[in-house]
Amino acid sequence: MSTYWRTFKTAAWLGWQMDSNWTEPWLFVIYSIVKPVAGAFILIFMYVVIWSINGIPDPHSFAFLYIGNAFFIFVGSTLLGTFQVIQSDREWYQTIRYVYISPISYYVYILGRAFSKIVVSVFAVLITLAFGVFLLGSYGVQMQLSLDRLPLFFVSLALGLFVLLAIGITLGAATFLMARHSQTLAEAVPGVFYVFCGVLFPLTILPSWGQAIGEAIPLTYWFEITRRILLPFQLNTGLAGFDDLEILAFLLVSTVIFFGLSIGVFKLGEYLARRAGKIDMTTSY
Amino acid sequence: MTAAVARRSDLRFRIGLNLRSIVGRAYPRVIGANREPSWIFFEAVLPLLSIAAYVFIYRTIALNQVAANPVDAPRILANMNALVASVVLGGAMVAFWLNVLWSMASQLYWEKEIGNLQLYMMAPMNRMALLGGMAVGGMFMTSVRAVSTLVAGVVVFGVVFQVANPLMLLAVFFVTLVALYGLGMFFASLYLLWGREAWNLSALMEEPIFFSSGFYFPLGGLYQSGGWGSAVAVLGSIIPAGLGLDALRQLTLGETAFGGKFWVLSAPVELEILVVLAVGFLILARYALAYLETLAKREGKLTSRHQ
Amino acid sequence: MPYAVETRDLTRVFAGKKKHWWRKPKPNEEESRGPVTALDGVSLQIHEGELFGLLGPNGAGKTTLIKILATLLLPTSGMAFVAGNDVTKDPFPIRQRINMVSGGETSGYGLLTTRENIWMFSQFYGVPSKVSKARIDELMHAFGLWDKRDAKVRLISSGQRQKMNMIRGFVTEPDILFLDEPTLGLDVNAARTIREYVMNWVRGQSGKTVLLTTHYMAEADEMCDRIAIIDKGKILACDTPENLKRMIHTQTTFRLEVDPLQDTSTFQRMDGVVNFSLRDDASKNRTELTFILENEAPVAEILSAITAQGAKVHALRKTEPTLEDVFISMVGRGFE
Numbered sequence: 024m025s026t027y028w029r030t031f032k033t034a035a036w037l038g039w040q041m042d043s044n045w046t047e048p049w050l051f052v053i054y055s056i057v058k059p060v061a062g063a064f065i066l067i068f069m070y071v072v073i074w075s076i077n078g079i080p081d082p083h084s085f086a087f088l089y090i091g092n093a094f095f096i097f098v099g100s101t102l103l104g105t106f107q108v109i110q111s112d113r114e115w116y117q118t119i120r121y122v123y124i125s126p127i128s129y130y131v132y133i134l135g136r137a138f139s140k141i142v143v144s145v146f147a148v149l150i151t152l153a154f155g156v157f158l159l160g161s162y163g164v165q166m167q168l169s170l171d172r173l174p175l176f177f178v179s180l181a182l183g184l185f186v187l188l189a190i191g192i193t194l195g196a197a198t199f200l201m202a203r204h205s206q207t208l209a210e211a212v213p214g215v216f217y218v219f220c221g222v223l224f225p226l227t228i229l230p231s232w233g234q235a236i237g238e239a240i241p242l243t244y245w246f247e248i249t250r251r252i253l254l255p256f257q258l259n260t261g262l263a264g265f266d267d268l269e270i271l272a273f274l275l276v277s278t279v280i281f282f283g284l285s286i287g288v289f290k291l292g293e294y295l296a297r298r299a300g301k302i303d304m305t306t307s308y
Numbered sequence: 309m310t311a312a313v314a315r316r317s318d319l320r321f322r323i324g325l326n327l328r329s330i331v332g333r334a335y336p337r338v339i340g341a342n343r344e345p346s347w348i349f350f351e352a353v354l355p356l357l358s359i360a361a362y363v364f365i366y367r368t369i370a371l372n373q374v375a376a377n378p379v380d381a382p383r384i385l386a387n388m389n390a391l392v393a394s395v396v397l398g399g400a401m402v403a404f405w406l407n408v409l410w411s412m413a414s415q416l417y418w419e420k421e422i423g424n425l426q427l428y429m430m431a432p433m434n435r436m437a438l439l440g441g442m443a444v445g446g447m448f449m450t451s452v453r454a455v456s457t458l459v460a461g462v463v464v465f466g467v468v469f470q471v472a473n474p475l476m477l478l479a480v481f482f483v484t485l486v487a488l489y490g491l492g493m494f495f496a497s498l499y500l501l502w503g504r505e506a507w508n509l510s511a512l513m514e515e516p517i518f519f520s521s522g523f524y525f526p527l528g529g530l531y532q533s534g535g536w537g538s539a540v541a542v543l544g545s546i547i548p549a550g551l552g553l554d555a556l557r558q559l560t561l562g563e564t565a566f567g568g569k570f571w572v573l574s575a576p577v578e579l580e581i582l583v584v585l586a587v588g589f590l591i592l593a594r595y596a597l598a599y600l601e602t603l604a605k606r607e608g609k610l611t612s613r614h615q
Numbered sequence: 616m617p618y619a620v621e622t623r624d625l626t627r628v629f630a631g632k633k634k635h636w637w638r639k640p641k642p643n644e645e646e647s648r649g650p651v652t653a654l655d656g657v658s659l660q661i662h663e664g665e666l667f668g669l670l671g672p673n674g675a676g677k678t679t680l681i682k683i684l685a686t687l688l689l690p691t692s693g694m695a696f697v698a699g700n701d702v703t704k705d706p707f708p709i710r711q712r713i714n715m716v717s718g719g720e721t722s723g724y725g726l727l728t729t730r731e732n733i734w735m736f737s738q739f740y741g742v743p744s745k746v747s748k749a750r751i752d753e754l755m756h757a758f759g760l761w762d763k764r765d766a767k768v769r770l771i772s773s774g775q776r777q778k779m780n781m782i783r784g785f786v787t788e789p790d791i792l793f794l795d796e797p798t799l800g801l802d803v804n805a806a807r808t809i810r811e812y813v814m815n816w817v818r819g820q821s822g823k824t825v826l827l828t829t830h831y832m833a834e835a836d837e838m839c840d841r842i843a844i845i846d847k848g849k850i851l852a853c854d855t856p857e858n859l860k861r862m863i864h865t866q867t868t869f870r871l872e873v874d875p876l877q878d879t880s881t882f883q884r885m886d887g888v889v890n891f892s893l894r895d896d897a898s899k900n901r902t903e904l905t906f907i908l909e910n911e912a913p914v915a916e917i918l919s920a921i922t923a924q925g926a927k928v929h930a931l932r933k934t935e936p937t938l939e940d941v942f943i944s945m946v947g948r949g950f951e
Contacts, residue, residue, distance in 0.1 A: 046508075054508060054512060057512060057516060058512065058514065061515040061518070061519045061520075062515040062518075062519075064519045065515065065518055065519045065524055065525070068519070068525050068530055068533075069362065069524060069525045071529060072391070072566075072570065073366060073369050073370065073373075073387070074369075076387045076391075076566050077370070077373050077383070077384050077387055079376050079377055079380075079384075081369045081372045081373060081376075084369050084372055085369075088365060207354065211354045211357070214354060214357030214361075215357060217361045218357050218360050218361045222361075223364065223365050224364045224365055224368040225368070228364050228367060228368045229364070321741065324741055325739075325740070325741030328739075328741055328742075328744075329738055329739045329741075332734070332736075332738025332739060333735070333738075333739075335727075335735055336724045336727055336731075336735065339727065340726050343767075422721050422722060422723075423717075423720050423721045423722040424722045424723070426682075426685075426687050426715075427715070427722055427736060427739075427783075429686070429687055430685045430687055430713070430715055431736070431739035431740055432707055432739070432740060438739075602689070605686075605688050605689045606689045607630070608627075608629055608688050610682075610688065
């Protein structure tokens with residue numbers, strides 16, 4: 024256990040250094056926050072424009088998308104954090120062979136590297152939410168978090184992050200074998216989640232095949248339960264037939280499944296890469 | 309020295325040298341697309357995801373507005389088409405902006421890292437020919453990608469465009485590209501002195517520029533918001549994509565779209581400003597590159613610290 | 616007649632890390648990032664048609680000198696002329712006449728073939744496409760890279776890549792070619808191909824000059840008409856390989872293989888010891904000592920000093936002077 028913990032800590036430290044050591048920490052934190060906040064502003068002005076053009080407000084839809092977008096910051100950063108490790112260690116820093124042959128769990132090492140990104144994104148999420156609640160109240164952004172719902176919130180948040188890490192590692196294992204495109208994959212997968220997981224709009228607006236895709240992705244349930252806890256109203260998202268505990272159960276089960284899957288796929292990716300001699304290949308140049 | 313001294317430096321030779329250099333540098337970009345056909349999936353289809361997300365936001369809210377006021381449905385739905393079309397046009401322009409950021413601005417930094425920059429800087433061609441080659445190759449490739457995104461957007465989301473003045477549309481599009489790539493050339497020079505900061509700066513110019521230049525909503529909305537919103541919009545208009553998109557939207561959706569109240573300026577005036585921006589950025593790029601090349605040579609930064 | 620390359624009192628100082636208002640220097644950063652003098656008053660003349668070597672250990676200033684001559688770096692003071700043109704004031708005519716190849720280069724684009732990469736670079740020198748392609752084919756045959764002409768650069772080996780870089784250097788038919796450690800890390804055959812081509816290129820036609828930097832003694836000895844030995848930014852000697860070795864012909868070189876020693880300071884104080892160097896051989900747990908002596912007299916004293924420390928002498932031999940011995944005689948240490 025102590026080896027796992029030491030690996031995790033060292034990898035998290037390394038991840039932080041790689042992300043942030045090009046500048047001072049405070050400048051890095053601002054940098055990490057400006058991007059997601061600007062992303063939120065795009066949505067704000069989209070709402071302002073359609074409201075202004077048609078003269079009809081829709082505060083519930085706006086609050087729905089605002090909260091969903093804020094929590095989506097975790098998705099982008101966690102997935103990027105996991106995808107990037109193999110690619111950057113192999114192609115850019117060319118350290119993968121030395122890390123890989125050391126007597127540690129490479130799986131835990133990736134988790135550690137991703138952890139630093141999650142920590143930074145916590146700040147970005149909190150600032151985006153605070154901005155919404157304090158400055159966009161008149162546009163309809165409202166949040167509530169009663170004490171009795173707090174444990175549910177934290178459990179769902181933890182499960183959400185775990186499932187994200189598991190998805191990230193599952194797909195990241197594919198980058199063991201991919202010569203290129205892993206950066207694009209890191210952008211594409213969050214893009215799929217952005218559209219199909221009810222992040223910005225209820226699933227019901229999607230065609231039926233799109234809804235089916237959304238219902239098969241665990242993150243859909245994470246966004247659903249998070250909004251049920253935080254928003255004082257509910258929109259018809261197509262999941263109204265399930266109560267909170269059922270949604271949480273879906274999330275829990277899918278987290279466990281994805282974790283098992285991530286370990287299996289990771290080992291398979293590793294095995295195939297070793298067999299093909301691709302563990303330490305460099306292709307960028 | 310001997311007769312070997314007779315190397316040419318006349319104007320005709322220099323023009324030939326620089327034209328060859330442009331073609332030479334554009335070549336890897338153009339050929340790259342043929343070598344990697346997977347770009348069709350990754351770079352033409354994937355951008356549709358973010359476009360789809362924004363389209364569904366407008367649709368969700370517009371349908372709720374129709375439900376709240378059914379009598380006004382035709383007007384609301386017409387506005388929805390215009391907004392969805394704006395998103396599709398913005399999504400196509402995103403391809404150019406990302407190309408400018410990642411394949412122009414950051415390119416010299418990248419070339420430095422892989423060891424090409426010193427070979428370029430040692431060669432006798434004009435440095436603007438090098439940047440010009442990068443721009444021509446990038447523009448060509450990205451145009452193909454942007455058109456694919458546009459066509460896919462039209463087919464998937466059923467957007468209707470009305471083009472009354474195709475010549476003006478082409479002029480705006482072309483001048484916007486020249487101005488955008490001129491800006492990219494200017495950035496490329498500035499980035500020459502930076503290391504990893506350059507990568508981060510490019511990353512920082514994605515969402516904030518998508519916002520301030522109105523990639524996914526009419527920029528006039530931001531101009532008219534008053535206070536800091538207007539200031540941000542004015543700053544965002546320095547990026548040629550902002551005014552370029554505004555003019556393109558006017559020319560493809562009609563001046564009366566959105567009730568005619570969300571345009572920044574008229575399309576001809578925007579075209580004039582874009583011409584000024586294009587010329588200005590190219591001149592800036594020329595001088596910035598000459599100055600920063602000398603500075604980099606003085607400080608020993610033309611080669612990577614990894615080498 | 617101007618020299619192909621001439622430097623006068625050339626100095627290059629790299630400034631330390633700049634201070635920025637937003638960042639605090641880390642502890643010891645000031646000391647570790649202080650100004651570094653890479654070249655210190657270097658004056659050299661290289662004649663047209665010469666294959667000139669610059670020999671020195673890592674960090675001696677070889678690459679800095681090449682970068683200045685290749686118009687990539689400005690000198691801090693002093694002057695440098697290439698083909699009679701000042702590198703600071705008049706780089707354009709220089710660039711038309713030079714090219715440079717460095718060892719371990721990773722230049723080029725992975726998705727292009729070897730031929731396409733070389734062709735692309737030739738365009739930056741204004742070589743017409745037809746001429747360029749014909750030259751590339753010829754050079755590919757000469758370097759044994761013909762089989763890989765259509766291979767993408769990301770798929771070829773490092774030796775093949777270095778051959779491609781060499782072809783890139785020759786395809787523009789420069790008058791002056793800078794080769795910075797061109798055989799670094801290559802296998803024996805690839806290195807030999809490159810060395811032979813370079814020697815034939817310079818000697819088989821008039822008006823071609825090569826400035827070669829290397830830290831391989833044998834390579835410099837075999838290839839160069841003249842060699843400058845450089846260390847810590849200063850030129851210590853400049854002559855033909857034979858003359859350089861003759862500088863120490865009155866001296867005697869001994870090599871010893873001994874157990875690791877605790878104290879080597881006594882050797883320097885011995886009469887008759889001009890200089891010495893030591894190199895640890897970790898695999899054998901032994902130390903190799905090279906002594907440059909005025910005569911053979913101090914050998915007995917050296918052996919007793921070694922045995923007095925309880926170390927055993929495993930081998931002792933008298934050798935012919937090499938360029939490394941010249942360097943040791945001047946600096947008091949070897950290249951490694």
